[in-house]
Amino acid sequence: MRKKLLLTAAFLLASCLNCCGNSKAADTSVTPVPPSQSPDGNTNTVEPTTDPLTATPEATAKPTATSTPTPTVAPTSTPSQEEDSMFSDEIDYTALLKRTDHVGTIEHISYQTKDYFGDGAEITKYAYVYLPDGYDTTKQYDVLYLMHGIGGSEREWGMTDDSSRIKKIMDNLVFNGEAKPFIIVTPNGRSSSDFANTNADFNSFYCFGQELRNDLIPYIDTHYATYADCERVTADTENTQTDTADGGNTGETTASYDLSASRSHRAMAGLSMGGMQTINIGMCECLDLFSWFGAFSSAPTSYPSSDIALKLAAFPEENIDYFYAMCGTEDGVAYQSARGAVRGLTDLTDKLDDSNFYWQELPGVHDFNIWNLGFYNFAKIVFQ
Numbered sequence: 044m045r046k047k048l049l050l051t052a053a054f055l056l057a058s059c060l061n062c063c064g065n066s067k068a069a070d071t072s073v074t075p076v077p078p079s080q081s082p083d084g085n086t087n088t089v090e091p092t093t094d095p096l097t098a099t100p101e102a103t104a105k106p107t108a109t110s111t112p113t114p115t116v117a118p119t120s121t122p123s124q125e126e127d128s129m130f131s132d133e134i135d136y137t138a139l140l141k142r143t144d145h146v147g148t149i150e151h152i153s154y155q156t157k158d159y160f161g162d163g164a165e166i167t168k169y170a171y172v173y174l175p176d177g178y179d180t181t182k183q184y185d186v187l188y189l190m191h192g193i194g195g196s197e198r199e200w201g202m203t204d205d206s207s208r209i210k211k212i213m214d215n216l217v218f219n220g221e222a223k224p225f226i227i228v229t230p231n232g233r234s235s236s237d238f239a240n241t242n243a244d245f246n247s248f249y250c251f252g253q254e255l256r257n258d259l260i261p262y263i264d265t266h267y268a269t270y271a272d273c274e275r276v277t278a279d280t281e282n283t284q285t286d287t288a289d290g291g292n293t294g295e296t297t298a299s300y301d302l303s304a305s306r307s308h309r310a311m312a313g314l315s316m317g318g319m320q321t322i323n324i325g326m327c328e329c330l331d332l333f334s335w336f337g338a339f340s341s342a343p344t345s346y347p348s349s350d351i352a353l354k355l356a357a358f359p360e361e362n363i364d365y366f367y368a369m370c371g372t373e374d375g376v377a378y379q380s381a382r383g384a385v386r387g388l389t390d391l392t393d394k395l396d397d398s399n400f401y402w403q404e405l406p407g408v409h410d411f412n413i414w415n416l417g418f419y420n421f422a423k424i425v426f427q
Contacts, residue, residue: 047228064079119303130367132362138215139208140417145218147175147209149202152266160235160247168238170259171202173210175217175224183270183427184338187265187310187335188255188325190232190317193248193342194241196288197231197337200316200418212419222422226267230259232313232320238331248316252324256332260302262308270308273300304330307364310425312337314414315377318368319345322384326366327354334364335425338384339417340377340409341368345384352391365424369417371407378404 150172158164175184189209191199198364201210209227209296216222231238234254235247264271310319311325311333318341325333338345346354370381385402389395403420407413 074183082295084411094170100162129424130401131416132405134212134416134419138212140215141205141211142214142218145176146205146214147173147178147217147224149173149204149207151203152262152382154258154262155253156234158234159250159253160233160244164236166236166238168254170197170228170230172220172229172263173202173207173213173227174267175226176214177224178226178268180268180275182268183308184268185223185308185310186267186269187225187227187422188259189227189229190311190313191229192313192317193245194313195228196239196241200229202227202229204235208415209418212415213422216419216422219222223426225426226263226269228259228263232317249323251320252328255324255329256302260332261300264300264302264305270305271300271302271326272304302407306330306361307334308334308426310335310337312339312418312421312425314339314417315409316342318342318377318381322346322351326363327351330355330358330361330363334362336363336366337417337421337425338366338368338381339414340370340374341381341384343375343380345380347383348386348388348391351384351388355392363394367403367417367421367424368394368401368412369403369405370403371409371413372404373407374409374413376409 053245151169152172153169156168158166159393178184189202191197200209201207213222213227215356217224232251233243233247234250234274235243236248237243261273263269264273265276268275282314309332311321311329313321318338321338322345323338327350340413367383368385370378372378374381382402384405385400389397389400
């Protein structure tokens with residue numbers, strides 16, 4: 044009888060020990076959890092819920108069940124992500140291919156203006172004009188005034204012949220219906236008799252608003268098919284010539300008309316110093332003449348956003364159709380000034396909000412990789 048009781052007790056003790064072992068394995072098994080990602084893109088390691096020093100070898104070697112991966116939920120697009128689709132981070136390579144058909148033309152022009160930085164004497168200056176494919180003098184076209192940087196001239200954008208990158212981009216965008224067919228003018232931004240000297244006093248750049256208003260815009264409006272309601276200069280006008288050896292079309296503008304009536308069909312954009320001119324002159328001095336603006340790597344003397352807002356208040360009736368600003372984050376020349384010109388701008392003026400303003404920053408320095416991209420993005424939205 045005693046032997047039977049001892050056998051029964053041993054059996055019960057073995058069963059108890061086995062149950063305790065199974066229970067411990069269930070408690071200490073860890074279901075793998077995929078790593079999470081923080082908003083800044085860094086991977087966060089998930090801390091284990093069980094202290095590895097207390098886990099039994101059986102539990103870590105033999106998990107009780109196969110873990111089911113947690114499904115990854117795609118993030119919901121934010122408004123800024125949706126708007127980003129309007130502005131590319133790189134130029135589509137097909138836009139850089141030289142077309143053999145459906146191409147625009149480039150003209151070299153000269154026009155009369157004044158030495159606004161100096162004594163006001165009459166001077167002759169030069170510019171290049173891009174006319175889109177199918178340009179028709181019986182139609183009307185929008186006009187973009189595209190400005191160069193401090194060490195450049197009317198040639199800096201390279202819009203001088205059929206090899207021009209700007210021309211290739213425009214020809215392809217217009218052909219593919221990604222941009223409206225519009226006229227582009229690349230003038231010299233120095234309003235002085237010394238405009239051809241790229242080392243001339245940079246203060247002449249700040250007088251360019253007078254040249255725009257009094258001379259260049261009237262010349263373009265009276266010699267090309269724009270939206271301005273003015274008297275056109277015809278091909279047989281005595282003062283008009285074409286492609287002369289010393290600079291192209293000549294002739295003075297004498298028509299007087301309301302330039303502001305066609306402001307929604309006029310844009311201004313530029314790189315570096317030309318970006319400064321777009322902001323300080325085009326937007327802050329000549330808002331009655333322009334309503335579209337593109338500033339690429341705006342120069343250090345660009346107004347800060349607080350000054351821009353104050354100057355815009357002087358134009359209570361004029362709206363802004365769009366202001367697109369961009370810069371490379373590694374640009375040691377202009378990043379701080381370009382960013383400072385737009386920081387908090389939509390909170391400082393009621394003329395701009397998320398519907399008509401965009402700031403784009405992306406890896407890049409102070410060069411044409413950024414500026415050509417800026418032109419490409421701006422060309423696709425301007426006048427739309």
